[in-house]
Amino acid sequence: MDPGPAGAAGPAEPGPGVRGAGPAAPASSLAVAAVLPAGGSGERMGVPTPKQFCRVLERPLISYTLQALERVCWIKDIVVSVTRENMEVMKDIIQKYQHERVSLVEAGVTRHRSIFNGLKALAEDQPDSKLSKPEVVIIHDAVRPFVEEDMLLKVATAAKEHGAAGAIRPLVSTVISPSADGCLDHSLERARHRASEMPQAFLYDVIYAAYQQCSDYDLEFGTECLQLALKYCHVKAKLVEGSPDLWKVTYKRDLYAAESIIKGMFGLVTLSSCVSEM
Numbered sequence: 213m214d215p216g217p218a219g220a221a222g223p224a225e226p227g228p229g230v231r232g233a234g235p236a237a238p239a240s241s242l243a244v245a246a247v248l249p250a251g252g253s254g255e256r257m258g259v260p261t262p263k264q265f266c267r268v269l270e271r272p273l274i275s276y277t278l279q280a281l282e283r284v285c286w287i288k289d290i291v292v293s294v295t296r297e298n299m300e301v302m303k304d305i306i307q308k309y310q311h312e313r314v315s316l317v318e319a320g321v322t323r324h325r326s327i328f329n330g331l332k333a334l335a336e337d338q339p340d341s342k343l344s345k346p347e348v349v350i351i352h353d354a355v356r357p358f359v360e361e362d363m364l365l366k367v368a369t370a371a372k373e374h375g376a377a378g379a380i381r382p383l384v385s386t387v388i389s390p391s392a393d394g395c396l397d398h399s400l401e402r403a404r405h406r407a408s409e410m411p412q413a414f415l416y417d418v419i420y421a422a423y424q425q426c427s428d429y430d431l432e433f434g435t436e437c438l439q440l441a442l443k444y445c446h447v448k449a450k451l452v453e454g455s456p457d458l459w460k461v462t463y464k465r466d467l468y469a470a471e472s473i474i475k476g477m478f479g480l481v482t483l484s485s486c487v488s489e490m
């Protein structure tokens with residue numbers, strides 16, 4: 213995967229999510245690390261390049277997410293789960309964009325397994341590891357580039373108090389439950405439900421214990437870390453209303469949206485390489 217044309221450093225600072233002076237940091241004694249699952253194939257994007265490596269304004273999408281997290285001084289370590297085949301691409305991105313505090317682990321075949329691998333790297337019993345076990349761990353999808361410090365602070369602080377916390381957003385569409393014959397069984401009252409987004413944060417011991425107990429079925433088919441904390445550790449996550457920018461880049465249109473948000477900050481008019489290949 214080509215991480216981008218040589219020398220094309222893409223937009224300089226400030227990147228997306230920059231808003232003046234950041235919020236106050238959590239108590240300096242609170243050790244916080246982040247796990248970024250980035251081992252997916254991006255099938256729904258419909259292009260050969262996994263979406264986390266698709267370039268937006270000549271810069272890989274994941275680099276924007278790393279930039280957003282690196283702006284947060286109280287996040288000590290960022291562990292990124294990447295497939296073996298993309299490990300060199302990821303190392304090139306880290307070097308080209310001078311990302312710091314980033315450690316790489318091998319991704320798993322599912323998102324939960326990728327996250328679990330990231331958590332294992334932070335466990336204190338890892339030999340030869342420069343990483344230390346955090347008190348709170350933030351889990352954030354690598355394809356959600358527009359995360360701001362105040363949201364990270366809110367979920368980390370809430371996780372310290374409640375054991376788990378996660379961003380939520382109002383539902384745009386009503387959720388329905390189909391019957392076996394493909395007809396409507398029932399619909400959920402939209403006002404009483406929310407969409408689960410990222411970032412999420414956990415007391416490290418809670419989420420690591422949850423993943424260690426996790427069934428193969430949950431590791432294979434689950435999509436919700438908050439549910440693992442509830443099911444295996446009986447921890448009810450605090451839900452934190454997030455901004456509209458927390459959405460996950462999933463389809464082609466999302467690359468256009470990400471590009472327009474970033475262009476809006478720089479007035480640039482350049483098609484992202486994945487978008488122009490479409």
Ligand SMILES: Nc1ccn([C@@H]2O[C@H](COP(=O)(O)OP(=O)(O)OP(=O)(O)O)[C@@H](O)[C@H]2O)c(=O)n1
Nearest residue numbers: 249250251252253254255256321322323326354
């Ligand atoms: N085995 C996997 C699958 C997904 N992810 C990561 O989890 C995040 C959110 O998952 P999703 O949007 O589903 O990414 P993909 O699985 O790549 O997308 P798709 O389902 O369209 O293939 C992404 O950063 C993705 O790279 C991961 O680390 N390991």
Ligand SMILES: O=P(O)(O)OC[C@@H](O)[C@@H](O)[C@@H](O)CO
Nearest residue numbers: 323353408409410435436437
């Ligand atoms: O792997 P998928 O993109 O289907 O799922 C990821 C999302 O479920 C997840 O990021 C949020 O819903 C919060 O859990």
